[in-house]
Amino acid sequence: MIINLDDTNFSYDKFITVSKELAKKYNDILKCVTIGRSHDNRDILLLKLGLGQNYMVCCGGVHARETINPIVLMRIVELYADLYKNYKTERQDFKNQLLNTRLYLENEYQQMLYQGCTYELLQTFTILFIPLLNPDGYMISLEGFDSINNKQLREKCQQYGISAEQWKFNARGIDINRNFPSKLWRQKSKKDEAASENETKVLMEVFQRYSPLGFLDFHSRGDAIYYYRSTMSDAYNERQYKIAERLQDITNYRLMDPEEEIDMGDSGGNTVHYFSEQFHKPALTIETVNENASFPLNPDYRASVFDDLKLVILEFGSMII
């Protein structure tokens, strides 16, 4: 196993190293490409998993302090790649074991089903994983403001008076999830401009280039699913609701009410709103980790989030095709 969920030091550098290792090990089904650079000059990676002509996007690490999902998404890339690789050989093994005990068969059957689903998914889709859209912010949360190499940026970040553990923004102090040119985006200051950030542009380019059939943005605040879009049609929202309800069934995350689509007084400009409006395809924000969890998030959350998200992505794929 390359990705270890117990790894206590999953830094940006480690993230880059293991991404390349994964791409090398599973080179028949996984490609790792750099799609842009952050303001503090870190690579933003895209991991393309699958052989399908249809695309879906899974994004993590938009908010700096939400440090659980990037490593979980990396582990899911590894899991799916591994299940895919083993599927054919194990299918044969399974047939050879048909005369064995019933319990063995039942366990194996569950495993086969899971492998089979993953295999089908990766034949149908290429999943575009961007596990860490905001690497600068991630490093601030993990190791403090000293991790920002550019002196000007570092000093500006420190002037906000927000602790490194609570940091949500990129290295320019911008909330990327309020920077997308969606209909509800509102200017927050004279200098504020939609799509001003490298990270925002990178994700917009991926959307434009691949025209995905669906988009999941993974955040970490409150085991919840945001699906409603006031700027979209009833038919669109009905489809969103159906998908969200199904994902609720398998995760127990709560569905956020339409009125809670955006917090009172908050400006819009979220990743998912932009995607919905541009492509009219399903897009959900999935919030992992319970809402009382304090920052920095305890790495112990990774295991249960992994159990939830590996099913969420499979199920989402099956519902958007």
Ligand SMILES: [Zn+2]
């Ligand atoms: Zn978030």
